[in-house]
Amino acid sequence: xxxxxxxxxxxxxxxxxxxxxxxxxxxxxxxxxxxxxxxxxxxxxxxxxxxxxxxxxxxxxxxxxxxxxxxxxxxxxxxxxxxxxxxxxxxxxxxxxxxxxxxxxxx
Amino acid sequence: xxxxxxxxxxxxxxxxxxxxxxxxxxxxxxxxxxxxxxxxxxxxxxxxxxxxxxxxxxxxxxxxxxxxxxxxxxxxxxxxxxxxxxxxxxxxxxxxxxxxxxxxxxxxxxxxxxxxxxxxxxxxxxxxxxxxxxxxxxxxxxxxxxxxxxxxxxxxxxxxxxxxxxxxxxxxxxxxxxxxxxxxxxxxxxxxxxxxxxxxxxxxxxxxxxxxxxxxxxxxxxxxxxxxxxxxxxxxxxxxxxxxxxxxxxxxxxxxxxxxxxxxxxxxxxxxxxxxxxxxxxxxxxxxxxxxxxxxxxxxxxxxxxxxxxxxxxxxxxxxxxxxxxxxxxxxxxxxxxxxxxxxxxxxxxxxxxxxxxxxxxxxxxxxxxxxxx
Numbered sequence: 079x080x081x082x083x084x085x086x087x088x089x090x091x092x093x094x095x096x097x098x099x100x101x102x103x104x105x106x107x108x109x110x111x112x113x114x115x116x117x118x119x120x121x122x123x124x125x126x127x128x129x130x131x132x133x134x135x136x137x138x139x140x141x142x143x144x145x146x147x148x149x150x151x152x153x154x155x156x157x158x159x160x161x162x163x164x165x166x167x168x169x170x171x172x173x174x175x176x177x178x179x180x181x182x183x184x185x
Numbered sequence: 186x187x188x189x190x191x192x193x194x195x196x197x198x199x200x201x202x203x204x205x206x207x208x209x210x211x212x213x214x215x216x217x218x219x220x221x222x223x224x225x226x227x228x229x230x231x232x233x234x235x236x237x238x239x240x241x242x243x244x245x246x247x248x249x250x251x252x253x254x255x256x257x258x259x260x261x262x263x264x265x266x267x268x269x270x271x272x273x274x275x276x277x278x279x280x281x282x283x284x285x286x287x288x289x290x291x292x293x294x295x296x297x298x299x300x301x302x303x304x305x306x307x308x309x310x311x312x313x314x315x316x317x318x319x320x321x322x323x324x325x326x327x328x329x330x331x332x333x334x335x336x337x338x339x340x341x342x343x344x345x346x347x348x349x350x351x352x353x354x355x356x357x358x359x360x361x362x363x364x365x366x367x368x369x370x371x372x373x374x375x376x377x378x379x380x381x382x383x384x385x386x387x388x389x390x391x392x393x394x395x396x397x398x399x400x401x402x403x404x405x406x407x408x409x410x411x412x413x414x415x416x417x418x419x420x421x422x423x424x425x426x427x428x429x430x431x432x433x434x435x436x437x438x439x440x441x442x443x444x445x446x447x448x449x450x451x452x453x454x455x456x457x458x459x460x461x462x463x464x465x466x467x468x469x470x471x472x473x474x475x476x477x478x479x480x481x482x483x484x485x486x487x488x489x490x491x492x493x494x495x496x497x498x499x500x501x502x503x504x505x506x507x508x509x510x511x512x513x514x515x516x517x518x519x520x521x522x523x524x525x526x527x528x529x530x531x532x533x534x535x536x537x538x539x540x541x542x543x544x545x546x547x548x549x550x551x552x553x554x555x556x557x558x559x
Contacts, residue, residue: 082379114444129302130331133382160275160299
């Protein structure tokens with residue numbers, strides 16, 4: 079939950095008086111609120127936490143972080159299906175979030 | 186150093202580690218505050234790459250873990266009501282309440298929904314004007330601004346069927362509580378980078394001065410952690426205790442002024458109970474008077490729920506850095522991610538879950554038979 083992920087702003091629009099953006103997180107696209115970094119422009123990167131941009135980030139460090147998160151499977155953890163993950167943890171059904179060494183090794 | 190190949194830049198990691206090894210001449214105990222940092226440290230074996238003299242103590246900065254049992258029980262009671270759509274972040278689903286969790290409530294017919302952003306919960310409220318929509322607002326200073334903005338929007342757009350179950354916590358009072366505890370061994374702090382992205386660093390010089398501890402703002406990637414540790418050990422060896430920013434790409438001195446202004450408007454500081462630790466004065470936020478109508482505790486009259494933690498769970502000691510997860514007898518035996526006794530075994534940021542995931546083969550070889558793979 080506390081993960082903050084860098085993303086690239088691909089589109090900006092005002093919605094109900096709120097500044098919102100479409101943000102690309104290494105292929106996963108989400109709606110993000112820009113009210114806390116209102117001067118963020120299309121093409122720029124920001125650190126995003128639970129759908130809110132919190133700080134502007136330079137492109138190089140954003141790209142590096144995204145590549146690392148992808149490699150570590152953290153993007154799946156942040157944007158994957160939480161019910162599936164919880165069900166797997168609870169032992170209800172087998173699923174990708176069953177965390178054991180074999181799974182880790184496959185990543 | 187079997188993990189070093191996994192670092193983004195192994196050569197830089199090696200240089201940082203060499204510097205730490207060359208600098209450290211005496212035993213030092215550093216606390217990383219944030220659970221995200223704990224996760225990275227254990228996953229990459231950073232603690233095992235450090236000199237034996239440099240110990241990392243895992244702090245209480247897992248928001249899921251410190252949300253008190255009574256708040257979980259309040260959430261479960263509200264979520265089970267037929268008139269409620271209960272929205273939460275995914276990591277709260279399996280946090281054990283007294284006798285069940287949100288996952289169970291949903292399987293019993295409760296309308297529990299996982300959202301990515303609190304604004305998604307507000308959207309659900311707009312789409313379901315005949316239902317009460319409650320968002321579970323937990324987290325540290327990083328997560329509080331998004332939740333504050335959502336309540337601000339609910340009030341501005343007059344969405345009466347939305348409310349927030351609030352259990353926000355703040356890092357600086359927790360540092361104070363740790364440093365004034367009689368059993369405290371902590372000599373320096375790695376401060377949580379994204380908390381400081383919002384709050385800046387203003388709150389830390391007074392703590393560094395009062396307790397004579399270095400406080401180094403640190404990021405979340407392996408190299409960030411090595412750099413934070415390197416700067417901290419340098420200060421300790423020199424007898425310094427200043428606030429330093431080792432994560433400047435995401436942290437400005439004043440933090441995010443717009444987010445801080447919103448926090449000041451929507452929330453007010455209050456005493457807050459931390460799961461397994463107890464009440465820490467001024468360590469949390471609640472809705473301020475003008476937003477009190479949006480407080481789910483009042484709306485659903487659940488203020489009086491009281492609870493008791495399971496005796497076998499030692500997560501409070503883990504969260505205060507007094508024991509490591511594998512020193513708890515329940516670890517990996519009666520307590521696993523599938524059957525967690527405490528929240529530290531649930532969240533990906535919890536120290537117990539991190540040890541279970543990455544360390545149990547190493548730290549509890551004798552308990553393997555009793556601990557089938559989850």
